[in-house]
Structures are given as structure tokens and as C-alpha cells.
Amino acid sequence: MYLSREEEGIYQGEKGETLRRMMEILVALGDIYGAEKLVPVRSVQVAGVSYKNIGEAGLEWISDLEGQVAVPSILNPAGMDLCRWREMGITEQFALKQQETIEAYRKLGVTIDCTCTPYQIYDLASRGDHLAWSESSAVSYANSVIGARTNREGGPSALAAALVGKTALYGYHLDEFRRPTLLVEVDADLQGSDYGALGFLVGRIVKDGVPFFRLRAAPTVDELKALGASMAASGSVALYYVEDVTPTPPDWKAEERISIDRKEIDEVYAANPGEGADAVALGCPHCSEEELEKIAGLLKGKNVEKTLWVCTARKIAKAHPDLVRTIEESGARVFCDTCMVVSPATERFSKMMVNSGKALAYLPGLAKVKAGLGTMEECINVSLGRR
Amino acid sequence: MEVKCHRVASGVGRGPALVTDQAISFLGNVNSETGIVVDPAHDLFGQSIAGKVLIFPGGKGSTVGSYVIYQLKKKGLAPAAMINLSSEPIVAVGAIISGIPLVDRVPEEILRTKNGRLVEVDADHEWVRISGGD
Numbered sequence A: 001m002y003l004s005r006e007e008e009g010i011y012q013g014e015k016g017e018t019l020r021r022m023m024e025i026l027v028a029l030g031d032i033y034g035a036e037k038l039v040p041v042r043s044v045q046v047a048g049v050s051y052k053n054i055g056e057a058g059l060e061w062i063s064d065l066e067g068q069v070a071v072p073s074i075l076n077p078a079g080m081d082l083c084r085w086r087e088m089g090i091t092e093q094f095a096l097k098q099q100e101t102i103e104a105y106r107k108l109g110v111t112i113d114c115t116c117t118p119y120q121i122y123d124l125a126s127r128g129d130h131l132a133w134s135e136s137s138a139v140s141y142a143n144s145v146i147g148a149r150t151n152r153e154g155g156p157s158a159l160a161a162a163l164v165g166k167t168a169l170y171g172y173h174l175d176e177f178r179r180p181t182l183l184v185e186v187d188a189d190l191q192g193s194d195y196g197a198l199g200f201l202v203g204r205i206v207k208d209g210v211p212f213f214r215l216r217a218a219p220t221v222d223e224l225k226a227l228g229a230s231m232a233a234s235g236s237v238a239l240y241y242v243e244d245v246t247p248t249p250p251d252w253k254a255e256e257r258i259s260i261d262r263k264e265i266d267e268v269y270a271a272n273p274g275e276g277a278d279a280v281a282l283g284c285p286h287c288s289e290e291e292l293e294k295i296a297g298l299l300k301g302k303n304v305e306k307t308l309w310v311c312t313a314r315k316i317a318k319a320h321p322d323l324v325r326t327i328e329e330s331g332a333r334v335f336c337d338t339c340m341v342v343s344p345a346t347e348r349f350s351k352m353m354v355n356s357g358k359a360l361a362y363l364p365g366l367a368k369v370k371a372g373l374g375t376m377e378e379c380i381n382v383s384l385g386r387r
Numbered sequence B: 001m002e003v004k005c006h007r008v009a010s011g012v013g014r015g016p017a018l019v020t021d022q023a024i025s026f027l028g029n030v031n032s033e034t035g036i037v038v039d040p041a042h043d044l045f046g047q048s049i050a051g052k053v054l055i056f057p058g059g060k061g062s063t064v065g066s067y068v069i070y071q072l073k074k075k076g077l078a079p080a081a082m083i084n085l086s087s088e089p090i091v092a093v094g095a096i097i098s099g100i101p102l103v104d105r106v107p108e109e110i111l112r113t114k115n116g117r118l119v120e121v122d123a124d125h126e127w128v129r130i131s132g133g134d
Helices: A006-012 A017-032 A050-066 A092-107 A134-147 A155-164 A194-206 A222-234 A263-273 A289-299 A314-319 A319-328 A342-347 A357-367 A374-382 B064-074 B089-099 B108-110
Strands: A039-040 A044-046 A071-077 A113-115 A167-168 A181-186 A212-214 A257-261 A279-288 A306-312 A332-338 A350-353 A370-374 B002-004 B006-009 B012-019 B053-056 B082-083 B100-106 B120-121 B127-130
Touching: A006 A017, A006 A071, A006 A289, A017 A155, A017 A167, A017 B006, A017 B089, A044 A050, A044 A155, A050 A092, A050 A155, A050 B064, A071 A350, A092 A113, A092 B100, A113 A314, A155 A167, A181 A194, A194 A222, A194 A263, A194 A357, A194 A370, A212 B053, A222 A279, A222 A357, A257 A263, A257 A350, A263 A357, A263 B006, A279 A289, A279 A357, A279 A374, A289 A319, A289 A374, A306 A314, A314 A319, A314 B089, A319 A332, A342 A357, A350 A357, A350 A374, A357 A370, B006 B089, B053 B120, B064 B089, B082 B120
Parallel strands: A044 A071, A071 A113, A181 A212, A181 A257, A279 A306, A279 A350, A306 A332, A350 A370, B012 B053, B053 B082, B082 B100
Antiparallel strands: A039 A167, B002 B127, B006 B100, B012 B120, B120 B127
């Protein structure tokens, strides 16, 4: 891989041991994937935040690093609400380790916002920008809806990109890897969680491919968020297109096609019923302002009978104290910085009802908790003890 | 025997060879507290990788494997160096963050090196030296 004189100097250790190793990570990945050179990134979203995932070894590694990030960098969700962890049922021991992890990132100059939806709170990406983002749904959104360019970075490679300000130019940074691999025609009217169900199906079929959707109507941005998140969890889709909605792909020809109808979408719900759920969680990916509004509207003046978590970014919750109040007056909790998928607090439940295809795909494996899928309205009805 | 290689993670290391033609998933295959291969289905089951020059085709499995390598290094249980036919991101990143010399792009015959033979790896100058006749 070609390195400029300055990059070569960093690689040889002229700017210290941390940067040398960071550059070594970028070069090693560039060599593995056949990158021609490095490219500057506009922003970084760092994975490896939840102490549940990184453990003591990961925490030690991050704590040992020195220096400051070179570009705006923010974090993936943590294992708990950084302020209200006690209410989530998080142990003191875990909380301490989680806070240490956050402090280690703060020391490196990373902005302490822990969210899977950085695009909902900051201007970190525009069409054509090169990024180094980590969280699979954020990567999918950035590539597909924003039209920026990022691979799905692991914890160390994202941090390397943050400290160096560059990433290796391969994969989704290049047009040749951004061509659709199959056409998906959807012959159904879709709404809300239907997009999660659709993504759940399509992700399993296309795996790491690039689907091009032909839909009956244009989805909202929240629906696109749900579709991408779900495909990134049931498969490893990092880029998709929706005809006449998302930025358009480079020249391509549909060689393979599949079609999905209403019956197949309904089968996803039927195969994953909410019966027997002892908790309900919304906000995977993190709720937008519009979603909080909708949830507040459904809960206003009512009382929940089951645990109901609403997960969002701290900045969004802070900007809408009225919505948070309405939701919490029902007995539900609005938790920030975390979600049902990454928090160990989820593990005490036996079954969780969700409106997210991503949570449906991950809860059984990551938290050992069964999952049921329903619309947002159905989820809230279950929490209210109806049906 | 001396062969050329490609630097993935810098440094020099030497130790007895520990060789397998199976890929290694550090998360799952290796106990991070002992450095011993604990997967009964793996070629190296029961062997310690600590202080060895670990020769294997490449890594596989979860990306958490990178942190397992780091943990081994912190406990003094990491390999002295690693040699792959073709490194993939998990082992590459693990070696780099841990400061373990790692090279790849070596001839496939290296997988026929006998266990215990002394191997020296100089990643910075991109060579591997294996003591003994063949």
C-alpha cells in the first residue's frame, strides 16, 4: 500500500508508540483488503464501548492509549444508562467498569455520546464523505441513506482511524463494491415495524450482499433506519438502495431478483409472537424525536403493567423533556446511552417484546432472552397489559 | 532455512515452533487465563501457545479474539511471534495492539515445520529463520 512521507513516518514511530500502532492497524487492514492508499475520514464512530463486550482486556487496551482523536469521534451504545444505571438493575461492579471505559475514551478526546444513531444528533456525514463508523445499523444508514462511504469498523480499527484521521481505501469506500447484487421487489404496503420484518427476511437471504429495493411507497427515514438495522443483524448488509428514495447506485444490471409479499412479512410476526413477554423495549436503533412523540401519544394518561424501556440518545431525550415526562408518567422508562441489545440488564428477563427486526435477531444470542415482534402499538398494548 | 515474509505487526521474536494447519479462533479456542488451547476439536488441543512461535494459516471467528490476544500478552502468556499464510483482521489487529510480531505471505511448506524447532521472526526486516536441516 502506498504511504505518503508523513504516513510512513508515523508507521516508523516518529510520532510515538500509540500512533505507530494505530498506523500499523490501518496498514495491516489495507494490505489484507488490497487498499491502494489511505484516505482522510470526516468522522468516526467507535465500537467496543459496552464493558459487557470488551471485558477487562479491552478496557486495559483503551486505557493504555495516548493522544487525541484527529477528527470528530463519538461512541457506540454502552452497557447502561450512564446516569440512571441503578434503575436499570445494573450492578455497582459493572457500572464502575463501564464508567472507567467511558473515561478512557474521554481522555482520548472522543465525544461522549453513546448512540447507534449519530446521524440523528450531529452533522457528521454527507454524501460522498469517507467515514470510519462501527455500529452496523449506523454504517448501513450512512452508506445507504446518506450516501457516505464507510466499512463496518471493529473497535481497534475505528479508534485507529480516529487517532490518525484516516482509513484504508477499500470495500464500501470504492464504487466497485457499492453496486447492488440483487433486486428485491416488495409487493406489499409496509409501515413501521414491517420494515424491520422485511429486513429480517432479506438479510438472511442476501447475507453480505447489496440489495436494491423496489417498494410500493417511499419509507420514512425512521423506516429506512429500521430496515437497514435489521438487515445488518440478520445478515451483514452494510449498504442497500431503495429505488427513487436513497442515493442511486453506480451502473449495474439486475442479474438476480427476489420478490417478497405480504404473506411472508406476516409470517415473521407469526413466527415470533409477543405472548409471554415479561418486558417490552422500543428504540432499536435509538428513537428519533418523531418516535418519542408517537410513543408519548400512545402512553399519555395510561399506566404500564410491564417493564417498558424506551431507548434513545441522551441529546434527543434532553431536547424533549416534555415527551420524556409523558412517557415516564406511565411508568415506562426512557433510558439513554444504551439499549436492550448491549445492556446486561436485559438478561434478567425471559422474553422481550420489540418492534425491531434487529433486536429480534440479536436478543436470543447476545442476551439469551427470547424475543417477540410486533408493531409499536402492539408493543405498547402488551406493556399496558392489554390483550 | 530462511524465508522471506511480509510484516503485519512489527517486532522480533523467537521460540519453539507450534504448528497447525487449522485456523484459530482466539475467542473460544484458547483460554485467555492459561494460554492453553481448550477446544477438543482443535489440532493443538491441550497445548500451551505461551512463548511459542505460533504457525497457523490464519484466524477466524469473533473480533473479540483481538482482545483475547491482548489479554494473553498482558498475562505473559502470548506467543513470542506468529506466522500466518495470510493474516485476517482479527489476528492482525490482536497482534498489533499487543505488540506481538506477526508476519504472513510465507510459503505453505512452513506448515510442515516440526513442533519444537527453534524459529526466529524478524517482522521489521521481513524474514523468518527456522533452525535445523530441512
